[in-house]
Amino acid sequence: MSDKQSVVTLTDETISYANTRGPVLKDISLSIQRGEHVAIAGPSGVGKTTLLKRLFKEISDKAAFVHQDFSLVEQLSVYHNIYMGRLDYYSTFHNLLNLFRPFKMSIFAVKKITEQLAISEILFKRVDQVSGGQKQRTAIARALFNGSDCILADEPVSSIDQVNAEKILTRLTDSSLTLVASMHNVSFALKYFSRIIGLKEGRIFFDLPRSDITTDQLQKLYNQ
Amino acid sequence: MKQITLFFIGIACLCLIFADLEVISLDPWFEIGRIFQGFLKPDFKVLFELRTSLVNTVIFAFCGSSLAFIGGIVGAFFYKVTIVRYLCSSVRSIHEIFWSFLFLPLVGLNPTCGILAIAVHNTGIFAKGLAEIYQEADRKPYDALPKKIGKTSAFFYAIIPVIYPEIKHFTRYRFECALRSSAVLGFIGLPTIGFHLETFFREGMYTEASALLIAFYLLIASLKFWLREKMVPLYLVCAWGIVSTKFTFSMENIIRFFTYEIIPWPMRKQGFVDGTNSLTFEIGNTIAWLKDILFLEAMPGIFNTMVLTQISFVLAGLATMVLMVTVTKHFAPGLKGKPGTLLLIVLRTTPEYILAYICIQIFGPSMIPAILALSLHNGAIVAFLTVKSIDQIPLPMDRSKGIINCYFYEVIPRIYGVFLANLFYRWEVMVRESALFGILGIYTLGFYVDSAISDDKMDKVIIIIAVMALLNIGIDSLSQRVRRKIKSEGTIVAKAA
């Protein structure tokens, strides 16, 4: 537990949101190590998002978050939405200027990331004019642009076609990034993540390295 | 939307070149200090002395808006008729104060004049408002009725109950506006609180002025306690009862006004000189006379009115942006938002005319006070309308920690369409008020009306007021077009908000 490499640790936590009747998670104990790629799996409504948000609360100053609903500002361009990942790094004055006239330097930096995600050709389109998949990639780009070495992602490839999804997951997991992502696609989880946490009925059902997971366990996870 | 914004900012900058932006009084800070002191210790004793003016303010509003309501219902029924629509919009485009200038020679400077001014202006507004409510009413209950039912019964059973809450809400709001107009009418001499406010502010009696203004705020703030639906008939009976004892009008005046005073002077000249007061049809001279008015007074008046409006318009937008930060629950939750909210209420409740009058006492009659009054008052109104949309935006938990960052990246882009639409909704009102401020000594259209009134030339007054109405109608239709464009550009904007 006192591992120096630990990014975030929860011990016997009960997690619920005061003003919603959302899922409640009980007796949650887990620790995420630096550089780990962790998938959170489980039936829908079990509390995957709740757990991710709880983790983010612990480490909000050193992690980036990819929202399931993207949380993009639809009226701004793809570029601006990605730039928002670093708002707190620059001076307010710089930010305001950039809103009206983007800086070359920032465009260059943003472009590098969008190229990896294949959205650089829509960089200056308004977000409300791009497709759902492109929006999701914009949200991922924003998290990457933030520059933190930890990303918490809520269903990061749910709207993206298979080919591109695999490319993006490769990019996200092929680095020193610490990645915690909820995944409804079990085969992606098994293929790209080193560790999988299964949530069932408000508790951690299993928390195992990929290699230790059996088909039986997976079936039990999703069956009533 | 970006183009519209840049275009209007460009125009405003151009207008700055022509605007008269001098501070004419030398010591504005001293005066502002005295006003603050006055507000710190208001002299509530004067309220007892001036109680009739408070009662009159309410009575005028009741009588004026009840007449307007009846007129508005009639207008709304025939709103599909083009002429009715034009009539309503021209009636609406003339400010109550100018209406009272027109009624003054007809009925004299008394309650009748004030009530008619409020009634006529608001009839146009009620007709439009009620017609729109009717158009947008939910038709499902109406369509669900058996086909055999007569139209009238269907209307009373399936339309009126459906739109009644909205009508009530709208009427209540217009009554509040009528209260403000009623107060403002005092500034030109009707016996409402404006009469005394004018004296107090002109002569620097700020302890008395603040007491009267605070009483006015309380009157409006307490509307929801005393303006109960069940009590309205009784209030109306009382108001009309009191007013009925003061009605005066002479047929002689009315006839003279319509058949003589408003006839162009060149036609009256011969008769005036030889003492017969007969009319001659001097077409050539009349055209020359008209040309003089249009080119020497109406044109410069329109120019200054628009210069003042366009500068204030952009600044009102800016004021809105600033005011919204201080009151939205995102940045000023709970108690933090209270001072901003109070400021917003005060700026919104104080009629522009009174704000401008106060500012002119401080800064002298240049465009500065008028710009201040227009942009603050309208900024507060637009902020009030728009901040509701802001409060509904779910801001993500990983948003920027800087308020300004978050405001400009997360908030403003999301509500910009709503904000612009709300701002343009005030455009026509701002033109109307800019023209009005002429009577305070700024060279907008109202200045020339005031001069003509002062020279007792009703023929000229009618011409300039007609020009003013045309300008207003033009701006109104332009603003509607812009708002439609904004809506079509930002369908998603509206949804997000």
Next chain:
Amino acid sequence: MNHSKLQFFLLALLFLFISQNIAEPVFSFTAIPDQNDARLKERFDKVAVYLSKKLQIPVKYIPVKSYAASVAAFKNKEVQLAWFGGLSGVKARRAVKGAVAIAQGEEDMTFVSYFIANTKTKLKYSDEFPKEIEKKTFTFGSKGSTSGRLMPEFYIREHMKKAPQKIFKRVGFSGDHSKTIALVQSGGYQVGAVNYKVWEKEITQGLIDTNKVRIIWKTPPYPDYNWTIRGDTEKTFGQGFVKKVQQALLEMNDKQLLESFPRKRFIKADNSMYEPILKTGTAIGIFDE
């Protein structure tokens, strides 16, 4: 208070109001609001009491906000008598057939206006028209004032051969004479024109700082203020009523009452005395010709 009690209260109030307002026809008068005076109503109410005693009928003072409103009230029979300036008097008598000027202040046949300047302008008093006021900022009083607008504008045009808007850097209308003095004294405007009576009254009251504002020119004398009465009052109040009112005004000798105007005493006047005002007004375009 519950509803029924409140209803009763309001109805009682209504009857009180109505009973107060139904009364015999009253004789009303007004006065142009030419100076600073928040207590104007109080003071003119005393004049009303005086007239009421003299004429043996109820007399009411009706306050107005502007020169134009005083003329309108006179035209519309809301007042039968008015204390007008030269110009407003002419306007009123032009509009109402049979209206006559019946009295004026002793000083009113030889009324003058002062041109005043802020001392920072370095302008000094002279008997000659001060042509140096060109390119300065200038304020009149009310647009409808004789001593604050008509006569000053007439002499400005006569000496400078141009309209005020073309001579001065800025032209304003302060509204009344007290405001003109205050504005020139504070430097808001560099030069202004005021009624000499108001100037002298404020000097004796110590309201003027002569280190900051001084007189630079006096206009030649002209006829000004007057009491004007509607001719048709004789129908309502009986034959000889106009004479009775005139007599009452001439007999006013209470210092306190006269101070409201401010005049030493009232003397007889007639319409023809104000011909020069009509001519001047026509010359500068206030009256159509």
